[in-house]
Amino acid sequence: MPATVAERQVRISCVAGRYLVFDIDDVLYIRRHHGICAVLTGTMPQNPTQNLFLGLPVELHAEEAKLLVDRKAAYIADELSDHLSQLTTMDETTRGAYLQHVKQQRRNAKLAFDEEKAKVQAMHQGKRKAASKANKTAASLEGASAAPEGESPSLFDPPTTTGVVAGPATTTTTTTPSKEALPAITPTTSSALLSGATPVLDGPIPASSYSLYKYLNSRGYYTTPGLRFGGDYSVYPGDPFRYHAHYLANSYGWDEQIGMLDVVTSGRLGTAVKKSFLFGAESPSKPDPDGGEGGEMRVFCVEWAGM
Amino acid sequence: MATHDHITALANVVLNNVQYQHDWTQVQTHSQPNLPRPLIYGLPPKRLYVHPDEQVDIIRAEKERGEPIAQEPELEWVLPLHLSESWTPGQFAAVFDAIDAIPPGGAADQDLPGFDDSASQWKLWRGPKRGKRILLATVQDDSTVTYYWIHDGLVKPRQN
Numbered sequence: 001m002p003a004t005v006a007e008r009q010v011r012i013s014c015v016a017g018r019y020l021v022f023d024i025d026d027v028l029y030i031r032r033h034h035g036i037c038a039v040l041t042g043t044m045p046q047n048p049t050q051n052l053f054l055g056l057p058v059e060l061h062a063e064e065a066k067l068l069v070d071r072k073a074a075y076i077a078d079e080l081s082d083h084l085s086q087l088t089t090m091d092e093t094t095r096g097a098y099l100q101h102v103k104q105q106r107r108n109a110k111l112a113f114d115e116e117k118a119k120v121q122a123m124h125q126g127k128r129k130a131a132s133k134a135n136k137t138a139a140s141l142e143g144a145s146a147a148p149e150g151e152s153p154s155l156f157d158p159p160t161t162t163g164v165v166a167g168p169a170t171t172t173t174t175t176t177p178s179k180e181a182l183p184a185i186t187p188t189t190s191s192a193l194l195s196g197a198t199p200v201l202d203g204p205i206p207a208s209s210y211s212l213y214k215y216l217n218s219r220g221y222y223t224t225p226g227l228r229f230g231g232d233y234s235v236y237p238g239d240p241f242r243y244h245a246h247y248l249a250n251s252y253g254w255d256e257q258i259g260m261l262d263v264v265t266s267g268r269l270g271t272a273v274k275k276s277f278l279f280g281a282e283s284p285s286k287p288d289p290d291g292g293e294g295g296e297m298r299v300f301c302v303e304w305a306g307m
Numbered sequence: 308m309a310t311h312d313h314i315t316a317l318a319n320v321v322l323n324n325v326q327y328q329h330d331w332t333q334v335q336t337h338s339q340p341n342l343p344r345p346l347i348y349g350l351p352p353k354r355l356y357v358h359p360d361e362q363v364d365i366i367r368a369e370k371e372r373g374e375p376i377a378q379e380p381e382l383e384w385v386l387p388l389h390l391s392e393s394w395t396p397g398q399f400a401a402v403f404d405a406i407d408a409i410p411p412g413g414a415a416d417q418d419l420p421g422f423d424d425s426a427s428q429w430k431l432w433r434g435p436k437r438g439k440r441i442l443l444a445t446v447q448d449d450s451t452v453t454y455y456w457i458h459d460g461l462v463k464p465r466q467n
Contacts, residue, residue, distance in 0.1 A: 219461070237463070246463050257393035260445050264390075267455045276464035281396030298400045301462045305355060305442055305454035307329055 010074035011191070012065050013057070014201055019065040019076065020057040022189045027058050034073060035222050036064050037240060056188055061225075063206040063213040076201040086194050101192040106182040113183060209233075209251030212280040215297040216249065223249070230269060235278065247278035247301065254281045254295075263302055271304035278302075314344045314387075321387040321444040322347055324452045333382070333412075341405045343398060346441070347385040348410035354378045356440060356456060357432075359465055364429035381433060382410040384441040386457075390448075403459040408439045438462060 010026040012019050021027055021038070030036045038061070040054040060068075068074035090098075206213075209232045216223060216235055223233040224240060231248035248270050252258055258279065270277040280299035288296050318336055325331040325347065334349035357365070357378070369376055384406060388394070439459040446452050 247461075252396050254397045255395045257395055259393045260388055260390050260443075263394075263443065263457075264445055264453055264455060270464070274464060274466070276458075276462065278461070279396065281400075283397070283400065298396060298459075299461055300396070300399055300403075301456075301458040301460075301464075302443070303456050303458075303464055305456050307351075307355065307454050 008073065010068060012060060012068065012074050012076045013079040014076050014204075015079045019060040019062065019204065021060065022057045023191065024056060024188070027056070030068065030073075031239070034068060034071070035217055035220060036060070036068070037222055037224060038064060039225065061207070061213075062204040063210040065204050066206045066210060067214060067217060069204075076204065078201050082194060083190070098192055102185070102187070103182070105187065106185050109183050109185050110181065207232075207251075208253070211282040211294050211297060212249060212251040212299070214294075215280065215299070221246075226250075229273065229275070230266065231277070234275075245275055247276050249278040249280065252279055252281045254284055256281070267302040267304055270302070276301040276303045313389075317387045317389055317446060318345050318347060320446050320450070321385060321452060324444070325349055325351075325385060328452075337411070339405055341401070343401060344387070346402075346406070347387065347444075348382055349385070350382050351380045354380045355383055355442075356381075357465070358438070359463055361429055361432035361436075362466070364432065368427065368429050376429070381437075382413040384410055385444050386441045388443055388445050390445050399457065402441065403439050406439065406441075408437045409434075 008026075008029055010021060010030055011023065012021055014020075020041070021030070027038075030038070038058045040056065041059045042055040042057050043049050043053075065074070065076060069076060213223065213233065216233070220238070222236040222238065222240055224236070224245075226233040226235075226248055228234070229245075229248040231250045233247075233249040234245040235247040235249050236243045236245050248266065250266070263277070263279075266277040266279075278299055278301050280297055282297055283295040286296040288294055322334055322336065326334045326349070330352045331349040332352075334347060336345045336347050338345045365376055365378075386402065440462075441457050443455045443457050444452050445455070
């Protein structure tokens with residue numbers, strides 16, 4: 001497992017200048033191992049949901065994509081040209097393999113559906129049994145209590161038997177009913193389709209706040225977009241599922257003028273939401289003490305003094 | 308030297324404000340060749356800042372001793388600024404590089420005994436564990452002075 005984690009290459013799809021990750025395993029991986037949450041952006045265009053319920057794909061900031069590329073944990077694929085070239089050059093065998101792959105996914109989906117269905121059925125039957133059991137007299141209770149235990153495995157039998165049957169059914173019986181039996185699926189990734197070498201784009205040109213982002217990420221902080229608090233990032237001391245943000249962070253140039261009103265307003269806002277206003281800049285003169293290529297990061301935290 | 312006059316006047320406004328409105332004592336200006344402008348330091352009437360981790364140490368010590376620990380005020384740095392000013396991160400870094408965490412005559416000079424036992428860990432925050440912090444005293448033309456802490460480095464927010 002650790003070896004596969006170390007070797008994992010996340011495919012970041014560059015679509016219209018946006019950096020997207022479509023594979024749920026990649027999303028989990030970058031969250032667990034690189035402290036990158038990014039933002040879920042997917043929805044159905046004809047039935048948009050609230051932001052809270054958005055799904056795949058996940059959109060990365062340019063600085064998040066660059067961090068992953070710099071760590072050699074990801075590559076950036078030019079999705080448009082890659083799909084076009086691979087679809088036009090596809091031969092019969094790769095086509096066949098892809099169709100087979102889709103069929104297998106449909107079978108897996110059917111299995112999952114059947115299991116779910118059987119579970120629900122079992123639950124309902126169990127309820128009905130319990131109800132009828134309650135109606136029975138106390139004298140017959142002892143015999144009845146043994147019966148459900150004996151029967152309960154059989155309640156879970158249907159999914160396993162159908163699972164076994166599902167295989168031969170597609171091959172032995174007539175093809176038309178088996179085709180209808182398999183559910184249609186929409187794959188979330190085209191990983192099986194794109195088997196050839198992917199043209200890799202250069203790392204993105206990140207925002208000027210990249211050095212601050214890298215500094216925070218290397219110290220185990222998670223970031224989310226900071227606009228809701230008027231900054232570049234909201235900074236969490238761990239996964240945002242577990243922690244509240246500690247800082248609202250803004251990045252500046254070493255010689256960039258910061259108006260005192262900005263410091264006061266951001267400091268005030270931060271204190272009002274139990275956070276600290278963090279601003280940072282990269283020193284051009286001193287080298288990075290962590291051994292990075294840039295200069296030393298200096299960060300300052302501002303909070304209301306209470307006087 | 309118009310700028311020099313302005314900075315002196317600014318320092319006087321802040322000095323008077325902390326002394327007479329906020330009842331600070333031992334208030335002094337502090338000049339140093341590598342400081343872009345004079346700082347002020349003084350002793351507030353009550354403790355102005357407790358680091359969240361220090362608070363944990365204090366609570367632990369109070370539990371072990373079974374009695375509350377009185378929190379004496381500490382000497383604090385003040386940087387006088389005008390609202391119309393703009394500072395760069397480089398300038399803030401220069402100020403932090405020029406000063407010690409504890410103003411002259413502060414607690415580090417006194418000998419704090421016994422840091423070894425867990426009940427005395429909180430005392431470290433008044434000495435070696437104290438981070439560099441400065442009160443930004445921002446003056447507006449209507450004589451309003453607002454005070455904000457600025458810490459050097461990543462310092463987590465207080466649980467207020």
